[in-house]
Amino acid sequence: xxxxxxxVALTKKDFESNQDVRWCPxxxxxxxxxxxxKLLPTLGIPRENFAFIxxxxxxxxxxxxxxxxxxxSIHGRAPAIASGLKLARPELSVWVxxxxxxxxxxxxxxxxxxxxxxxxxxxILLNNRIYGLTKGQYSPTSEMGKKTKSTPLGSIDxxxxxxxxxxxxxxxxxxxxxxxxxxxxxxxxxxxxxxxGTAFVEILQNCIVFNDGAHNALTExxxxxxxxxxxxHGKPLVFGKNPDQGIRLxxxxxxxxxLGDGVASEAELVVHDEHAMHSGLAFxxxxxxSPELPVPLGVFRAVRQPTCDExxxxxxxxxxxxxxxxxxxxxxxxxxxxxIG
Amino acid sequence: xxxxxxxxxxxxxxxAVRGDAMSGTERxxxxxxxxxxxxxxxxxxDSGDGMQLTGSxxxxxxxxxxxxxxxxxxxxxxxxxxxxxxxxxSGYQIQYGSRQVFTxxxxxDALVAMNPAALKTNLADVKHGGxxxxxxxxxxxxxxxxxxxxxxxxxxxxLDGYRLFKIDISALTAAALRESGLSKKEVGRCKNYFxxxxxxxxxxxxxxxxxxxxxxxxxxxxxFADANVNALRAGFAYADAAEIFAATYQVREAAAKxxxxxxxxxxxxxxxxxxxxxxxxxxxxxxxxxxxTPATDILHELSALKHFDVTTYQAEDEIAGICSTIGxxxxxxxxxxxxxxxxxxxxxxxxxxxxxxxxxxxxxxVQRGGPSTGLPTKIEQSDLLQAIYGRNxxxxxxxxxxxxxxxxxxxxxxxxxxxxxxxxPVILLTDGGIAxxxxxxxxxxxxxxxxxxxxxxxxxxxxxxxxxxxxxxRPWVRPGTPGMEHRVGGLEKDFLSGNISHDPLxxxxxxxxxxxxxxxxxxxxxxxxxxxxxxxDLLVIGWGSTYGTIAQAREKAEADGRSxxxxxxxxxxxxxxxxxxxxxxxxxxxxxxxNMGQLSKLLCERYLREVVPMNKVQGKPFKVSExxxxxxxxx
Numbered sequence: 001x002x003x004x005x006x007x008v009a010l011t012k013k014d015f016e017s018n019q020d021v022r023w024c025p026x027x028x029x030x031x032x033x034x035x036x037x038k039l040l041p042t043l044g045i046p047r048e049n050f051a052f053i054x055x056x057x058x059x060x061x062x063x064x065x066x067x068x069x070x071x072x073s074i075h076g077r078a079p080a081i082a083s084g085l086k087l088a089r090p091e092l093s094v095w096v097x098x099x100x101x102x103x104x105x106x107x108x109x110x111x112x113x114x115x116x117x118x119x120x121x122x123x124i125l126l127n128n129r130i131y132g133l134t135k136g137q138y139s140p141t142s143e144m145g146k147k148t149k150s151t152p153l154g155s156i157d158x159x160x161x162x163x164x165x166x167x168x169x170x171x172x173x174x175x176x177x178x179x180x181x182x183x184x185x186x187x188x189x190x191x192x193x194x195x196x197g198t199a200f201v202e203i204l205q206n207c208i209v210f211n212d213g214a215h216n217a218l219t220e221x222x223x224x225x226x227x228x229x230x231x232x233h234g235k236p237l238v239f240g241k242n243p244d245q246g247i248r249l250x251x252x253x254x255x256x257x258x259l260g261d262g263v264a265s266e267a268e269l270v271v272h273d274e275h276a277m278h279s280g281l282a283f284x285x286x287x288x289x290s291p292e293l294p295v296p297l298g299v300f301r302a303v304r305q306p307t308c309d310e311x312x313x314x315x316x317x318x319x320x321x322x323x324x325x326x327x328x329x330x331x332x333x334x335x336x337x338x339x340i341g
Numbered sequence: 342x343x344x345x346x347x348x349x350x351x352x353x354x355x356x357a358v359r360g361d362a363m364s365g366t367e368r369x370x371x372x373x374x375x376x377x378x379x380x381x382x383x384x385x386x387d388s389g390d391g392m393q394l395t396g397s398x399x400x401x402x403x404x405x406x407x408x409x410x411x412x413x414x415x416x417x418x419x420x421x422x423x424x425x426x427x428x429x430x431s432g433y434q435i436q437y438g439s440r441q442v443f444t445x446x447x448x449x450d451a452l453v454a455m456n457p458a459a460l461k462t463n464l465a466d467v468k469h470g471g472x473x474x475x476x477x478x479x480x481x482x483x484x485x486x487x488x489x490x491x492x493x494x495x496x497x498x499x500l501d502g503y504r505l506f507k508i509d510i511s512a513l514t515a516a517a518l519r520e521s522g523l524s525k526k527e528v529g530r531c532k533n534y535f536x537x538x539x540x541x542x543x544x545x546x547x548x549x550x551x552x553x554x555x556x557x558x559x560x561x562x563x564x565f566a567d568a569n570v571n572a573l574r575a576g577f578a579y580a581d582a583a584e585i586f587a588a589t590y591q592v593r594e595a596a597a598k599x600x601x602x603x604x605x606x607x608x609x610x611x612x613x614x615x616x617x618x619x620x621x622x623x624x625x626x627x628x629x630x631x632x633x634t635p636a637t638d639i640l641h642e643l644s645a646l647k648h649f650d651v652t653t654y655q656a657e658d659e660i661a662g663i664c665s666t667i668g669x670x671x672x673x674x675x676x677x678x679x680x681x682x683x684x685x686x687x688x689x690x691x692x693x694x695x696x697x698x699x700x701x702x703x704x705x706x707v708q709r710g711g712p713s714t715g716l717p718t719k720i721e722q723s724d725l726l727q728a729i730y731g732r733n734x735x736x737x738x739x740x741x742x743x744x745x746x747x748x749x750x751x752x753x754x755x756x757x758x759x760x761x762x763x764x765x766p767v768i769l770l771t772d773g774g775i776a777x778x779x780x781x782x783x784x785x786x787x788x789x790x791x792x793x794x795x796x797x798x799x800x801x802x803x804x805x806x807x808x809x810x811x812x813x814x815r816p817w818v819r820p821g822t823p824g825m826e827h828r829v830g831g832l833e834k835d836f837l838s839g840n841i842s843h844d845p846l847x848x849x850x851x852x853x854x855x856x857x858x859x860x861x862x863x864x865x866x867x868x869x870x871x872x873x874x875x876x877x878d879l880l881v882i883g884w885g886s887t888y889g890t891i892a893q894a895r896e897k898a899e900a901d902g903r904s905x906x907x908x909x910x911x912x913x914x915x916x917x918x919x920x921x922x923x924x925x926x927x928x929x930x931x932x933x934x935x936n937m938g939q940l941s942k943l944l945c946e947r948y949l950r951e952v953v954p955m956n957k958v959q960g961k962p963f964k965v966s967e968x969x970x971x972x973x974x975x976x
Contacts, residue, residue, distance in 0.1 A: 017828070019840065051820045053668070056831075064828050064841065069820035071671060072830030073664070074694050080629075080661035084668025084676075085820070087652055088627050092672070092820055110664075113657040312652060319647035326649040328620045329787045332613060333601065336554070337784065338405045341599020 010041035017067040023058060028179035028205035029126060033065055035185050036095075036124075040068075043193055045093050052095045053082040055102040058133050058207075059126040062097040076107020079114035082121050083308070090309045093193075095122045101131050104140040104160050115169035117308040118197045124189075125162055125202050126179075130211035148210075163300055164286035166200045167279050173199035174282060174300040179206060180219045184230075184297060191299055197307045217290055218297075227290050231298030236269035239294045247293075254284070254293060274302045373588040374545065379438025380592055381446030382540065385463045386455030386476075388431040389421045391533035395453075396433025397604075397779060398537055398554070402546045403437040404604050404781050407595045410437035411889060413445035413962065414777045418634065418717045425479075425487040427458045439593035443889030445778065447964040451543075453536055455479060455510070457488035464500075473503045474539070476532070478511025506586070508579070510535050517575035521568045531572040538576025545591040548577050598783060605782040607746040607775035608635075611679075611705060612642035614753025616649055619675055621754070622761065622793040625650035627674040629665035631658055631684060634717045635773040636707035639679045659687035663704065667691060670700040671829075673797060673819035675757055679705040681773075682724050683714060686731075692766055693732045694831045696855060699807075699815045701760035701767075703753075708772040708885075710960045719960030720774035722885050723936035728768045729914045729943070735852045737859040739763070740914040742770040744888035747782040749775065752911065757793050759862055764814040770913075772935075774886040774962055801825045806839035813858035863915040869923055873899060873906035876926035879976040882952075883933055884910040884940055887963060891933060894968035903976040913940070921948045929975050931955055933968055 015037040023029045040050060050068035054060035056075035063070030073081050078096045086094045096114075103111045103125050114121060130148065131137040137150040141162065145154040166174045173195040177188040185203065192199035204215045217227040229239040229247070237247035244259045246269040257264035273281060282301040288294060382399065384392045393414055400412055415432045422429025436446035451472040454460040456479035467473065475495055485493055494500055495507055514532040521528065534555070541548050552570050559566035580586055605613075619626035630640045632655070644653040652669075656662040663678040670676030680688060685706045695702045708724045710716025728740045739759050743752040749771055756769045798804065798816035801824035807815050818825050827839060835842040836850055873895060883891045888909045895907045906927065910916070924930055924944070930952040932941045938954035945952060955971055957963055 019828075046823065048823045048826055049821050051671075063830070066828075068826050070828040070830075071698070072828065072832065073667075074690055074831055077660060077664040077691065080656065080664035081668035081671070083661075084627065084629055084654065084665030084670075085672045086668075087654060087665070088625065088669035088672035088674040089819070089821065109657050110661055113661070316647045316652075323648040326616075326646060328617060328649075331616060331646070331649070332784050332787070333603070335603055336401055336405070337601050337603045338407070339599075339601050340407045340595075340597045 010047055012037045012041060014047055015040050015067050017065050019064045021065050022061065024209050026208040027058070028128065028203075028207070029059060029062070031179045031182065031185065032124070032126060032203055032205065033062065035182065035189055037066070039186065039189050039193060042190075043093070049091065050093050050095065051082075051085060052097060053078045053085065054097045055107055056133070057099040057102045057131075059097055059099040059205075060102060076102050076105070077110060078102070079107065079110040079121070079123065083114060083117065083119045086119050086121060086309050087312055090120070090313060093122075094120070095124065097124050097126070099125065100127045100129060100139045100141040100162070104162060104165065108140075112165065112169040115166050115171040115198055115200060118170070118172050118305055119308040120196055120310075121198050122192050123198060123200045124192075125200070126205040127162060127202050128205045128207035128211055129159075129214050130207050132207050132210055136210035161286050161289075162200075162202045164283060167283050167286055167301060170279075171200050171301065172197040172305050173302050175200070176202045176204070176297050176300070178204045178215060178218055178297065181297075188298065191302065195302060197305060218295055227294055229288065229294035229296045231272050231274070231285070231296050231300065233272055233274045233299070236266050236271050238266070238269065245294075254288065256293065274299045276301075277303055375588050375590045377438075377590055377592045378440070379436060379442065379446075380451070380544070380590060381434065381436045381449045381468075382451045382453070382544075383432055383434040383449040383463060383466070384453045384536065385430055385432040385459035386533070387422070387424050387459070388417055388419065388429050389424065390431070390455045391530065392431050392433050392455070395533045395537045396435055398551060399540055400435050400437070400779055401554075401604055402541055402551060403435070403544070403592070404602065405550060406546065407597050408437040408592060409440065409442040409595055409597060409781060410435055410779075411442045411445045412779045413774065416718055425456055425458055425484040427462055427488060430459045430462045432459070432463060437592060439595050442780075443893040444962070444965060447966050451540075453540065455532070455536070457484045457490055457494070460494060461488045461490065467503065469502055471503055472506065473500060474506045474508060474536075476510035476536075477507045478509040508539070510539075510576075513575060513579060514572050517571050518568050521571065522564065523568055527565070528568070531568050534569045534572040535576035535579075538573040538578075539580045540576075542577045542580035543586060543589050545589050548573055597781070600783040602781045602783055604779045605746055605750075606638070606777055606779045607743065607749040607771050608638035608707065608777065609642055610747050610749040610782065611743075611753045611769075611771065612639050614750040615639075615643065615675075615677055615703075615757070616646060616651060617750070617787075617790055618754050618757035618793045619650055621790060622675065622757070622795040624795045625652065625674045626677060627666060627669035628653045628677045628679065629656050629662045629669065630654070630679045631656050631662045633659070633681045633684045635709055635776045636679045636681045636684075636705065638776070639705065639707075659684035660691060663688040663691040663695075663702075666702060667695055667698070667700060670695075670702050671698070671820070673817065675761070675795075676700070676702045677705070678702070679707070681707050681709050681717075682711045682727075685724060685727060689732050692738065693734060693736050695766040696732075696736050696738060697831050697834070698829050699764045699855075701757070701764055701817070703756045703760055703767050703769060705769045705771065707776045708770060710958070716960045718773060720772050720886065720962055721935050721958060721960065722770075722772060722887070723939065723958065724770065725884070725913065725936065725939040726942070728770055735856065737856050738766050738768055738914070739859055739862050739912075740768045740770065741911050742885040742913055743775060744885060744909055744911065746775045746778050746780045748888075750782070754791050754793060755911070758791060759865070761793060761795050761817075762814065762865075763812055763858055763862055764817060765859060765862075770885060772886050797822070798825070805837040807834060807837055809854070809858075813854060813861055860915050863912070863918050866912050866915075866917045869908055869917045869919050871906050871908055871923070874904050875906070877904040877906060878927065879903070879905045879929045879931060879972065880908060880924065880927035881905060881931045881933065881968070881972065882908045882910065882924075882940070882944070884913055887933055887935065890963045890965050890968055893965045894972055897965065897969050898972040898976065901973070903972065905972050905976050910940075913943075916943070916947060924948055924950050929953060931971060931975055933957075933963055933971070935962065
């Protein structure tokens, strides 16, 4: 255990636990762990005020590797546990680390309600589009036709878009990044940490054993610039190697256009607005799928709304102002009482 | 009925039936009054007729006279079933008396039936020769047909064995409210107050307090307050003036212990007990819960107490109910989750997590008829084995059970006392009977309440997350404590560090220490109280809400000259340390339970002792006579 110390500048090292990391060599989870360990010392929060809560799955081993408070709980329930913790202890910085199976299959209900309530949690979903810990079954984000051990003839289930699901549930901060683009991952995580309210980050992550290369188009140098759309607030939607491709609206449909030479101009393109109170634009972007459209990375939505924990504190304060601090003797003597003798 | 007495009573005459035109003149008049030791009254009607309110208001009125009472609300699971149907009948039974009242009574002395369906479903319970007050206004052909009557029972002589009073409560209420300005439907809703007024008069209770209550309850809707008061007065005046009642009834004065009293239901008492635990420990209470009958009132009560250190969280499901609570307990709060049988099943995995994390937590199961959705609004005690055993792995949890509505208060405190002392989840069992039933409660002095003591560890020197104290409890360390950052989880953990451990011997050691810790909670269980002889022919042993019935049956049998003792268990896991020796002192052990013999099974297995099970699963409590008869057979 560590020394009790006055606030000194923390480093990445301070957030590394003494446990051996047991992910497969080459797993994308390593990069996410390293980025978060690098980010936390920059936030100005004492180390003891961080709590990492996870469920079950490869990604859920995460808390063991962080030298913070942490709980490796049960499958899918981390958002519910984290919500209770945050409501009981609003001063803590509470993080949930989850996976596509944990958050979207067994824990789908808790996931959407955490988004809906806007509890001040950071929810990091490592999406490798496969079940790793149970050795290779299709997940709620596996593409249709995916052949796995439980779908030898190909999956017939349609996949979820985690970003669309979070937006549909009313999330106030929604972002997406990939495990191999470290500067982008770092900046998205920093934005999530700074957000007040439920901050949801989907990280496209490679499972080297059971689904290797699932995100290759987005990560390989040769293809990535044409396959992804880097979102920037206030900027038109432009992508491509050069970059000379843009997204224009054709009615309610997105249309890819080539810029320049009188074909299309930047002025015609959709401009990203992550602060729009209406989540329509964010939802529109969440529908972009490869190969027809570039996959958006970055912040889809970031709006400030009262958080569940703030509102809860407010209710208590208002009630105490109106009624005064409750006294047990008065409470017991409430209602109709009568005296005998 | 007990003996008859003739007394002169001074009564107020309430002549007027309508509006504010109350005369209020008083006169002395002679009247026959039957004096009773106790009386059982049942109010029955459509689930929209307001019988629960009538019954609970009547209870309040007799309570204020110092009577002991016990109630049994019996309502359908449909919120407002189609009117006039047999399955839509809602009832409220009260027994009150001059001595301690243990149960709501076996058979009503008086039945107030607001429609034919209510009469049909309840008549069989009424004492032979008992009073039936029937609202003739609802005995029209359509309602008779809905209840399956081919002829009107009020007219065809089928009620000749009873004292039948035919009163058109619907029409009399309407007449009293003719000038109220309310709609026909609204007027119809006031007839329960007419019935209340009538019964208050018949049983010699004044209506002044009730009038004050109505004005308070409807302070935001004065037109409804006036209407209900007028209906109440009209009912009272009708009973007083009408010639049909040859006598009124007066239950003899009670000799209750001096003190300040209130009426309380089990759910309300539990809620207050949890607040008391929070205030005693100085630690905030966190309730994570999902609405479920018949447990939801605990959530309702606590959600209104935000001026205390109480946070309530209506979770998205039962699992989130307990998981949010685990999160709060991890954060250092008194974590509470409340549910009933099906919800208990859903919380099972999370209870296992709490056992592994060794965090304090209280789980309340307000039992109802099972399995599955079962009988949501009815009483049963069939979740005992589920509470003790129903989890994967070797997963011991202390289990306690409340015996009466007011005992829920004490058990709520006891549950948290165990939870924080031993760092363990604790299951508190109540049931749909005591959860909604009311009884008078002598309000305790706050200073006299048992203490719930919490200490968080803050000293990092030599800290090991799973090192144990003399009670085998691990330290409670809240996130936010500097220098003690550590990880916990559902995987088996090392005996000291709490890090993941798959070591075979470590697992065995951890399984054994978790079991020893829970077994060790028995050290705090006080010596078992025996009602009756300390040894002899027959011991009746029960748990939970059967207390009143067994106690009364035993007293009756003792009065018959039988040697019979009664032990009622609060602690069910572990069982009291002196119980084995105690069982050996009696020739026969009778175990009445509202299940198929779950405590019987535990006792047989634990003490290798033959017992006589007595089981009932009809969604109803035992009758005193049922237990009494069995005692007579065995003693």
